[in-house]
Amino acid sequence: MKKPVFHVVVQGVYGGEVFNSDIKKEMYWERILRYKEQLHLELYAFSIFDRHAHFLFRGEEKEITDLMRRVGVSYSHWYRREYNHEGNLFRGRPQMEKIDSEGQLLKICRYIHQEPVKAGLVDKMSAYPWSSYWMYETENPMIDRDEVTERLRFWGRFEDYMSIREPAVYLEEKESHFGFTDVEAREIIEKRMQGHPLTDLDAIPHALRNYLLALMRFEDKISILQLCRVSGVGRGIVQRIMKDQMDLTLFRGTKVIHLQGQDLPEEVMNDPWNWFVLSRKQTAFRASDIWIPFGSQVEKWMRRPDLTREEDRVEASRLCREQLKVRYQPAAMLYMERQLSDGGVRKGLIGCLDLESFSRDPKASSVVRGLKSIDMKEVLVALHERETTGLDWPHIVLMVDDPDHRLIDPLAGQKEKMQELYQAQLPEKTGQIRCFAIPESLQDQVLEILDVLQDPGYFANRYKTNAPGFGFMAAEGEEELHAASILYEQKKSQLGVETASGLALRRVLVEVIDIRDPAVQVQTYYPVLKDVDAHTVLEMLEDAWPSSQTEIGRKNGSTIEYYAGSSYGRIQPGDPKYSRRRGCYPLTRMMSVFREYQMKYGGELGFAADRDEAIELGKQRRCMAFVWEPLTKDELIMIAKNQELLPSEAFTIGKKEDVRYRIEARLLEG
Secondary structure, three states, rough: OOOEEEEEEEEHHHHOOOOOOOOHHHHHHHHHHHHHHHHHHEEEEEEEEEOOEEEEOOOOOHHHHHHHHHHHHHHHHHHHHHOOOOOOEEEEEEEEOOOOOOHHHHHHHHHHHHHHHHHOOOHHHHHHOOOOOOHHOOOOOOOHHHHHHHHHHHHOOHHHHOOOOOOOOHHHHOOOOOOOOOHHHEEEEEEEHHOOHHOOOHOOOHHHHHHHHHHHHHHHHHHHHHHHHHHOHHHHHOOOOHHHHEEEEEEEEEEEEEEEEEOOOOHHHHOOHOOOOOOOOOOOOOOOEEEEEOOHHHHHHHOOOOOOHHHHHHHHHHHHHHHHOOOOOOOOEEEEEEEEOOOOEEEEEEEEEHHHHHOOOOOOOOOOEOOEEHHHHHHHHHHHHHHHHHHHHOOOOOEEEOOOOOOOOOHHHHHEEEEEEEEEEEEEEEEEEEEEEEEEHHHHHHHHHHHHOOOOHHHHHHHHHOOOOOOEEEEEOOOHHHHHHHHHHHHHHHEEEEEEEHOHHHHEEEEEEEEEOOOOOOEEEEEEEEEEOOHHHHHHHHHHHHOOOOOOOOOOOOOOEEEOOOOOEEEEOOHHHHHHOOOOHHHHHHHEEEEEHHHHHOOOOEEOOOHHHHHHOOOOOOOEEEEEEOOOHHHHHHHOOOOOOOOOOOEEOOOOOOOOOOOOOOOOOO
């Protein structure tokens, strides 16, 4: 019993020209011949073109599949080595069609030989060098011609039969389940691509690619197999495309585009890499459930109570009892301006952070990224305050990186549309605040920008990184944020997730500021050691930084200056891993050395907010101070991106006297 006959078609990925020179066609053809002989298969016809090739084999399906796999691997290896190419050459597995009857063998052979003429490459079949037609005329032994010529005895001369017009369509031109030929499907895809080559489909950002694939699958009704075959996109990718991926929100600058089944706008197709995609609707920041204190109560609540003092505990309890007397403000997102003592104006946005979007794990991928290591003693104090008073104390400040200033700054010019809630002088003459309720007409605009800034897709595109994304950097009040999260988790375990999720304590009041705001200052703190031996400390630092130099050297961003009594010098960290340009801050490594010294030898560790103050303290007997270039805003962003935690004493936002009075409106929780 004879083995079956198969028509096989090989195509370049994305319609690529994988055989677009004589040397490439020759290399592929040589491998076909070599493995055909090894597997004892018969080849009746072939034609090789720039983008694809046809073959007519007799053999078992498994044998032919093995042949094409070997040829593809060998040719791809040669091609990559010869042309320094990366990526796939071929569009998945070769297409194979079993010939149902022996009578079809001659027709498909004729179809393969006529392809060069139909494509307009030559005027007659014998003129095309990369097909088997001329091999029949010259009785070339590379083709198993006997099977075909024997059958042609009943049809006439070989040349006459092959010249008959072949009207049938085979394999890549057959109609799909939805009634499209591959030619028609390609036209549909090209229309969606708006004149851009098919090779761009898998090169554009994946969210845009998936949106287009979803349209082709669910709107144009192209089958999965045909879509893979014609577009060149992998079958696994197309199979995972969901219908809801036809909803897409794009963002660039101040322009936001919402798409639901429409074609991608031309401005997006022409510049896809400069559009940021909202991968999902964010829920971390909400404009809801903010209670606003008015009038004299603002000044009463400015001071954080010391709960170890009886009078402060009584005052805190009284404020809790009075919370129902405080007016509820429906327009629950606030815009705040603070007139600073130096004449600057710091602007902020006040709202509620959803604790479901916050993780206490510093390595987790959450909307809020911590910047400082956590002092659990402070967390327990904050947890006690929340449990006993129910007040959300004004210490949680989050920063966003908004280089285009599109979140907070535009609100400054729209204050006439807002209701001014109050004005107040801050304690210790540190400035004046004004607070405004943002109307619903502007809240949507603010929330839309917040959606973008905290979107992981935007983060990855903006920073060109695969690191876990985040939207906010916790600048102040991380202990209070952790305490709120712990309390919420406790309530979920006690009351159940569904009940606890509906409680007000699921959200915590925060102030959001723009790290790029000129009025936002990063205050660097410098370590000062007292009652220490400077020589021992320097030896321990050298052990912590292999190849470091404790001498005067060339000054750069990684150089640490030290002052120890009458001595002075510089430490040049030798390990490039700890370069500040890579996001590592000196104090991170130094703190472990200082703590180790204290455990072994004693001494005190303090911090100075002023560089000159630190130097003067370091010049005292048995004291030591370390100073370096102040922490920059870009370094803070890099530290957050690299998931590095700084010591809690490393920095603060704003001047020393401006630390304790961050948020002037509070959420009261019963």
